[in-house]
Amino acid sequence: MDFAHPARVLDLLDRVATFVRDEVEPAEVDHRRAVEADPWAVPPVVEELKAKARAQGLWNLFLPSESGLSTVEYAPLAEAMGRSPLAPEVFNCNAPDTGNMEVLHLYGSQAQQDRWLKPLLDGLIRSAFCMTEPDVASSDATNMAATAIPDDDEIVLNGTKWFSTGLGHPNCSVVIFMGLTDPTAPRHAQHSMVLVPLDTPGVTIDRMLPVFGRHDEPYGHGQVTFTDVRLPLDSVIAGLGRGFEIAQGRLGPGRVHHCMRLIGLAERALELACVRATRRVAFGKPLADLGGNRERVATARIAIDQARLLVLHTAWKLDAHGLAATRSEISQIKVAVPAMALSVIDMAIQLHGAAGMTDDFPLAAAYAAARSLRLADGPDEVHQDVVARLELKKHRP
Amino acid sequence: MDFAHPARVLDLLDRVATFVRDEVEPAEVDHRRAVEADPWAVPPVVEELKAKARAQGLWNLFLPSESGLSTVEYAPLAEAMGRSPLAPEVFNCNAPDTGNMEVLHLYGSQAQQDRWLKPLLDGLIRSAFCMTEPDVASSDATNMAATAIPDDDEIVLNGTKWFSTGLGHPNCSVVIFMGLTDPTAPRHAQHSMVLVPLDTPGVTIDRMLPVFGRHDEPYGHGQVTFTDVRLPLDSVIAGLGRGFEIAQGRLGPGRVHHCMRLIGLAERALELACVRATRRVAFGKPLADLGGNRERVATARIAIDQARLLVLHTAWKLDAHGLAATRSEISQIKVAVPAMALSVIDMAIQLHGAAGMTDDFPLAAAYAAARSLRLADGPDEVHQDVVARLELKKHRP
Amino acid sequence: MDFAHPARVLDLLDRVATFVRDEVEPAEVDHRRAVEADPWAVPPVVEELKAKARAQGLWNLFLPSESGLSTVEYAPLAEAMGRSPLAPEVFNCNAPDTGNMEVLHLYGSQAQQDRWLKPLLDGLIRSAFCMTEPDVASSDATNMAATAIPDDDEIVLNGTKWFSTGLGHPNCSVVIFMGLTDPTAPRHAQHSMVLVPLDTPGVTIDRMLPVFGRHDEPYGHGQVTFTDVRLPLDSVIAGLGRGFEIAQGRLGPGRVHHCMRLIGLAERALELACVRATRRVAFGKPLADLGGNRERVATARIAIDQARLLVLHTAWKLDAHGLAATRSEISQIKVAVPAMALSVIDMAIQLHGAAGMTDDFPLAAAYAAARSLRLADGPDEVHQDVVARLELKKHRP
């Protein structure tokens, strides 16, 4: 067993962490003000930072074919980026574009890659992912109501999707749509994934959804209706009926990334809590010397470290043994990490008093982000069930 | 021991609850849309509902001198109002006006009552309370930096306050300001409370603070600076140096009201959870039949009932034995009830899936409201300390 | 609403509490030593204390027909008795005899009452209750495998029961046995309750069961086998097939008693914790001034007070509205109170350091007792399900 990162990873980690600390975090306040003034535009600082990061080679690190990094090697970099809500985009490592790029890289045709993957890798456009639906429990994928029906040399899309994150971004040009193609096919061959340019006729953005009171401008979480949207058949990714297969492949690394970013966010919250606790004075003492505050700091440290190790191990196992062998772990991190992050962030908010609830600190927004990850991509309960079924199976009579 | 409410209370409770269910809750969606369109105006429906409620005698029920209700008798009515964020204003029972009216009723001069209490009781104006400060830990009241210094026949106010809820409301006309008058006086006779018309020169509203991403329009949580604000000495409530005494008297019933409203909010969340759990289907079953959902419903029911009884007992003790004898209980409910409400609301959100995070349901906003009450009016930790000190005192050597 | 106890209850409470503090608690150490020396004998101090309590009229207070006390009036007395594991027997208010006496009082024939109820009320004999079985999940009563089959003018009992508390006591003379009489009868008319003198041929005590390492001598938790035990038909209580009906009636007050005793135990643990926290010194400070200890004391106080009010309200509702209307509440207290007691006792143990794990303090034994009540008389999960079903029913489509 060796818990040390290799030298190249340590070097990249140092450079990413430094960039985040020296360039990205100080830009947060300006970014927030720019967004408050003009919510659905890209604040100029973002493009400046992107250019700088790319110039330093800190670009597309998430994609093994680009960066040469395995999942477990990219993981600490994702953590470093997770400290700031701006950072992932700066390094072109933001969801859902990362997942979409992976899909295009693994399953896209040459034409699809040329048209969509290239500008995504260059950070020129952005994309969204249209899977969740408002009228059915999306935790049970067999509920999906949207359709993707071939008609001659076209594919016709119908249905309403929501929580398509990034849909409001001015650069969002394409979405990946998932719909039911053949309900008579075997359970995991019924759905297709289709690339849909956002300006295709029949695509209507109904509204941007508030998530715990936030629209997360300029990204947004969109609700979008597809009404007889017609596209050439070659818009289908990898062929009809392969939607689930692709969705599965997209899951493993994606969850590791999400979770590592959340760990970075939790680290930042703990850091802010420690800074506050050692400087703010009440009843004649720094908060760190009052009541159970020290215990809470310790609890947070322990929780973060456990969660990180769980994710790193999952990443390693995914690399070493593949997705099928890592199913329990991937669901485990999906349950464990958001819960951990919420408890750490909530503690940090409490230590900041009323200020912690405002946007003077990044904590209230962090809480909303972490809370949404107890639901996004399957609620806790679905993942607990996966873990339990695999566990019980070992001991069935 | 008798846990039954008297007949008059049961009658009022029935009428308030019916009004909330039939008139207020159905108006919530329109209200939200009106606020989204014009955030800092009063949606017309509010004035309509106020008129209707007043016509039915459901008005100013919080104030014993108006309604003839004791604290424990008003408590279930406050719970019924807590179900909807709109309801308290509709019945003219909204914070902080209730507390301010109590202060004016108990401590105001005839002139102060004529000028401010009357229009408040008529629901014609609104008010705010300026106590918390951004630069010091307000949990420790001795930290207060704002000043209220008499100068001849005037009083001069300086300082910055924040989290003055209601300050953004178009009808907000007056605030009660608390400031340091004499640091050499005994610990609890150093501060004064002053009535400040909002249009007094030197009063500057700096900004409206987001609380967990929400501005709670049209009420708002204001940050406001007082710069050499000069008012006649008779703007002081009850005399110089009596600020703490007044603040204390304001606390007991106010906390009971807050907590009962939160219990109403938790009841609504549980009701929504049950409705969802019995209708939404996943994996072929209603959510109520999946995993631990039933256990969570039971846990919520038990938590709400315990919390309600704790608050009712506190209210009763406040009425029967006075504030000094009820100090522990008043801090106990301040700790117990928001924590309970958060857990119930969070459970309800989780049962609603992604929709629970949006404003299509009142749950996400309810969570923010409940969370802020773990900090407003003293963080949990300060109240736990009060409870612990009183408990340990019984057993000191 | 009136949370005050009536004068007669306050007088009894004062006398019981004083007796427990001055007579019973000081006898605990001697009692423990006597039991260590001779585990299955009754230490003489018990009979002395019983005589004293009876002489003071503090006897059989649990039984309304004897004491004139309603459930909610007896409740605070049960709490006072719960402080010491010895106290209930001293006042002739110990389980399961209380429940058995209630059953005999309500359902027993004159002959049954003469033979068994009288000496039980006099504290001359003790009894046990034989319901739970080792080989089936007793949480589901339809699983019961033991049989009580009429044969001419006799009833024949077969089966194995366990967790018959009190079976090891030298004075235990009779058990109430529950068995299946007619599996073809309606669901709640299949079982019978039978009075079985312990010396009846065919009754074999297999062993005394350790509960978390303790045999709770001289009471014991027995496993007992009934092999073709024949008794006259008039040993059946209230008639064949009425077992469930009787068991139900026995439940309500019994759970209130159990829960109030647990609250008394939790109060004692909190008192011990406060005494320790204000006297024991580490790192130069009393434990009460270290870390989160004060917060834990506050948390305990709040949890106890909430639990007590929940039980008192349940008792009141049972008196005022009957068992059928109080079904949810009776399950609620069964879930809430042991969990509360465990957390308070565990906190007290932790504050006592290693000593808290020994029998130098009553805490480790208290923990075992409270933990067993998460299983006895139905596990938490079964009661949560009752609460949830009743809650969801209100909102079903």
Add this chain to the structure above:
Amino acid sequence: MDFAHPARVLDLLDRVATFVRDEVEPAEVDHRRAVEADPWAVPPVVEELKAKARAQGLWNLFLPSESGLSTVEYAPLAEAMGRSPLAPEVFNCNAPDTGNMEVLHLYGSQAQQDRWLKPLLDGLIRSAFCMTEPDVASSDATNMAATAIPDDDEIVLNGTKWFSTGLGHPNCSVVIFMGLTDPTAPRHAQHSMVLVPLDTPGVTIDRMLPVFGRHDEPYGHGQVTFTDVRLPLDSVIAGLGRGFEIAQGRLGPGRVHHCMRLIGLAERALELACVRATRRVAFGKPLADLGGNRERVATARIAIDQARLLVLHTAWKLDAHGLAATRSEISQIKVAVPAMALSVIDMAIQLHGAAGMTDDFPLAAAYAAARSLRLADGPDEVHQDVVARLELKKHRP
């Protein structure tokens, strides 16, 4: 990063795990019966198993100089041994002998090693460790009252120690005593460690302490008084005043061992829970299909895996970077692992119903063992404080 164990470790792990499953676990029932019959004797099966294990080379694996295993390499073996309370002794890897052997190996003189280390390594004798005292808070080591005063060529010991685990074992021949030698010396050079043959005049075993109702025969937790115990000066380990230094060195690997054993115990509890959940039927379904039981299984799996990774990382860091760099981690595992084990074991008990409280399953005893580790070797609170201080230090102004 590489989470794989090397081949030699995997081979040993397979052999130890197989031995525990095939030889040790099946012997538990007989062992328990033997101990019940004759509590303070060594059941013959223990010596048989020891001989067998030794013959297979599964002996003294904990000691790097014997086994060639690093801390992180031994860790999974300790986990495998932790499944059964009998296993550690079978492999001669039981506390406190492991720690004592380490001390003798690292600090003992040749004579001390010949006299005590050799027979300990051969499993012929056992030892105890006398540090904790009844009258002071041992969490604060500066409280220690026992003395070890040199007098000419002798050292004179006085004081009372308790919780000396293993003191009741018939083979216990020697204890390591820690006492105050020079209160004027620097803080960490005041105490000495002394080897005391148990039959030295002046050594009196006062009693065996019950820990949560158990004496853990034939090991026992002893309270022992040293009255003017005189020993030659060469009984002191490593020299006067070096007690703390030695205690520190003993800590790191010892905590890793304790924690890994607890993880093994938690794994066994989870396994028992899964076996029960898939076989026991209530309400027509296996327990695994009822309520939140599956969620609880998932929660346990996640908690165990996180805890294991935290301990393995700590072990690795201890090996790679030494004790001083691993201080936070060593305290972290001390806090995290017992809490995790308690929650898993408690869940397993609940799933077993009343049987889980008895000794028919190893769960109730496991709970007591895990609970004691929240206090042994420093209570949670002390370790949380270590973690918090190191964390806050990074951010102090």
